[in-house]
Amino acid sequence: MKSIKSLSALGISGLLAIALVTGCGTGEKANQTAGQASPEKKVIVMGTSADYPPYEFHDQSSGKDEIVGFDVDIAKKIASELGYELKIQDMDFNGLLPALQAGRVGFVMAGMTPTDERRQNVDFSILYYDAKNTIVAKKGSNLTKPEDLKGKKVGVQLGSIQEGDAKELAKEIQGMELKPLNKIPEIIQEIKAGRIDAAIIEDTVAKGYTGANPDLQFHVIPPKGPNGSAVAFPKGSKNAEEFNKVLKKLKDSGEMEQLVKKWFEQK
Structure with missing residues (x-):
């Protein structure tokens, strides 16, 4: 403006x-x-x-x-x-x-x-x-904690705190590949289409999207620092x-x- x-x-x-x-x-x-x-x-x-x-x-x-x-x-x-x-x-x-x-x-x-x-x-x-990060993935994928993301393709929102946190996780987890996207709906569609395995999304936001998409689920990542x-x-x-x-x-x-x-x- x-x-x-x-x-x-x-x-x-x-x-x-x-x-x-x-x-x-x-x-x-x-x-x-x-x-x-x-x-x-x-x-x-x-x-x-x-x-x-x-x-x-x-x-x-x-x-x-x-x-x-x-x-x-x-x-x-x-x-x-x-x-x-x-x-x-x-x-x-x-x-x-x-x-x-x-x-x-x-x-x-x-x-x-x-x-x-x-x-x-x-x-x-x-x-x-205050809020926490979560792993969002398809039900039955058994991606419930950061260690499970080894060798997986993980979506994050470009420029978000989750992108920064995911980059830190990728340093510790072998083969974890990040796919930054502009919009959360894009990330959700990428999971549903199978083009990415999971995403790291804030818990309150994840709750809304998994509620609207019963084939998805989320699990909270224990925080290491302030949120x-x-x-x-x-x-x-x-x-x-x-x-x-x-x-x-x-x-x-x-x-x-x-x-x-x-x-x-x-x-």
Whole structure:
């Protein structure tokens, strides 16, 4: 989404004032005429990869294509609390952080784990949800633990934390071959078609896909280090502190737990 340059205020006495509108990643112009005051309107753009249910995905049940999910609900609550109008920009997962660094989006929510490598380039909020990696494979394949992936072709989402974790596993497991793909649905179809043997996918996402595909199953990989999802921001962004306050409020009030139940436990 293109940015709109800031306009300086025009001093036409008693007749016209132009309100400067700013946002992270994009902005919009709002006019204010004499005798008709309007509040400042801010727009903030969320970058995401809407192929990752229940975090974010395309829903067409209402007759129109809408991006919904756990992350989207959280982002809407934060935007409302901070007085932003939220806009969502969908793209491939591996393009999210470059878009953030280039200023095309104001923040990223995509079930993203704040790894040390990512922290070198962007800032993160506090963790808002914890998750684990799993092995997804066909039922009866007996691929239930990392050692079983010896000599197997394993799918991962390009640019995801699972890709990094899988690369580390491949160093330890002889003959484990990785096949990075852009979208989780592509990975699932590759398993079902037999072109890959398994995939490493986050547990909440795996639960949704295996529920919809009864010929598949998943098994949790015991974590070796920290997991979880956080909001990503450009380096030095003041929004990180604001977002953290709202995230803590959502946790303390119990609203976050309600969203967890809505999107994960009732699937």
